[in-house]
Amino acid sequence: MKIIFWLTIASTTFLTRLLPFLIFPEKKETPQYIEYLGALLPNAIIGMLIIYCLKDITLTSYPYGFPELCGVGSTALLHLWKNNTLLSIGGGSVIYMLLIRLI
Amino acid sequence: MSKKIKALKAAFPYTLPILTGYLFLGMAWGVLMHEQGYPLWATALISFLTYAGAMQFIAVNLMALGFNPLYAFLMTLMVNARHLFYGLVMLEKFKGTQRLKPYLIFGLTDETFSLLCSIKPAPEINIHWFMFFITLFNHLYWVVGCAAGTLLGHFLIFNTQGLDFVLTSLFTVIFINQWRASHEHFPTLLALGATILCRMIFGPANFIIPAMLAIILILFLKKPMEVREN
Numbered sequence: 001m002k003i004i005f006w007l008t009i010a011s012t013t014f015l016t017r018l019l020p021f022l023i024f025p026e027k028k029e030t031p032q033y034i035e036y037l038g039a040l041l042p043n044a045i046i047g048m049l050i051i052y053c054l055k056d057i058t059l060t061s062y063p064y065g066f067p068e069l070c071g072v073g074s075t076a077l078l079h080l081w082k083n084n085t086l087l088s089i090g091g092g093s094v095i096y097m098l099l100i101r102l103i
Numbered sequence: 104m105s106k107k108i109k110a111l112k113a114a115f116p117y118t119l120p121i122l123t124g125y126l127f128l129g130m131a132w133g134v135l136m137h138e139q140g141y142p143l144w145a146t147a148l149i150s151f152l153t154y155a156g157a158m159q160f161i162a163v164n165l166m167a168l169g170f171n172p173l174y175a176f177l178m179t180l181m182v183n184a185r186h187l188f189y190g191l192v193m194l195e196k197f198k199g200t201q202r203l204k205p206y207l208i209f210g211l212t213d214e215t216f217s218l219l220c221s222i223k224p225a226p227e228i229n230i231h232w233f234m235f236f237i238t239l240f241n242h243l244y245w246v247v248g249c250a251a252g253t254l255l256g257h258f259l260i261f262n263t264q265g266l267d268f269v270l271t272s273l274f275t276v277i278f279i280n281q282w283r284a285s286h287e288h289f290p291t292l293l294a295l296g297a298t299i300l301c302r303m304i305f306g307p308a309n310f311i312i313p314a315m316l317a318i319i320l321i322l323f324l325k326k327p328m329e330v331r332e333n
Contacts, residue, residue, distance in 0.1 A: 020190025
């Protein structure tokens with residue numbers, strides 16, 4: 001039973017990744033609107049992913065998502081300032097990890 | 104052969120944040136599976152074949168409700184629906200990747216997608232092998248992390264709690280890079296606002312699908328304006 005359970009999850013995951021390629025195969029021309037979506041979507045998706053990472057915070061009760069928002073904020077500020085990917089990610093994560101231990 | 108090695112060397116530095124994130128997130132999952140009594144070979148095999156961070160965590164909870172394959176199928180569809188977007192974006196980039204293509208599609212996680220859609224390697228690097236090695240490295244980190252969690256257990260997790268935040272930071276950095284590279288900010292802001300609104304209305308468990316629909320609608324409404332401008 002466990003094997004069927006995990007195989008279902010693995011194959012369904014692959015299906016969600018595969019489906020767009022099945023619907024729009026290489027040989028056929030992709031509709032213009034889908035190409036347009038594909039070009040504009042990345043920015044929107046990355047924004048959606050950030051919210052997805054922050055989905056479990058509660059703004060109405062302690063600690064009000066403070067560590068997460070500070071982590072994202074300091075990552076963004078560091079990146080706007082120094083523009084060094086590893087520094088921005090490292091700095092933001094360290095601030096987050098400090099805050100969840102201190103608060 | 105040197106074409107592959109060049110692509111491998113070019114790909115590796117980009118995967119460093121994911122190395123950190125996947126190792127520790129994978130370990131956290133490995134600990135959960137260890138508590139459920141799964142042996143090392145099983146957790147390694149499951150993480151190798153499933154390779155879906157969020158879904159693997161949810162599946163551990165699902166097991167507590169009994170092993171219902173239909174429920175597992177529907178739940179996976181809902182949780183992983185966001186992957187449909189990634190495929191749409193990568194349709195163009197994966198064209199002509201031939202025998203590498205099935206693996207590139209299989210390994211299209213949130214993090215791999217975020218790298219593949221935002222990085223342009225130097226022109227002398229073979230882009231197909233570059234994408235392959237990004238995917239392979241990330242896959243490797245995930246399996247190693249999951250296996251290590253099963254082996255090492257609790258004590259490591261306590262000391263590394265919060266390290267998976269590197270993935271949130273990575274997305275923030277990519278968001279800023281894309282913002283700088285694009286002159287079309289209005290749809291991005293609308294999409295961000297719509298996602299936040301959906302999270303507030305539908306709650307943390309059910310907001311991604313409404314958010315995806317809202318984003319498609321926003322981009323759809325935006326299109327006629329652009330056509331008119333041209």
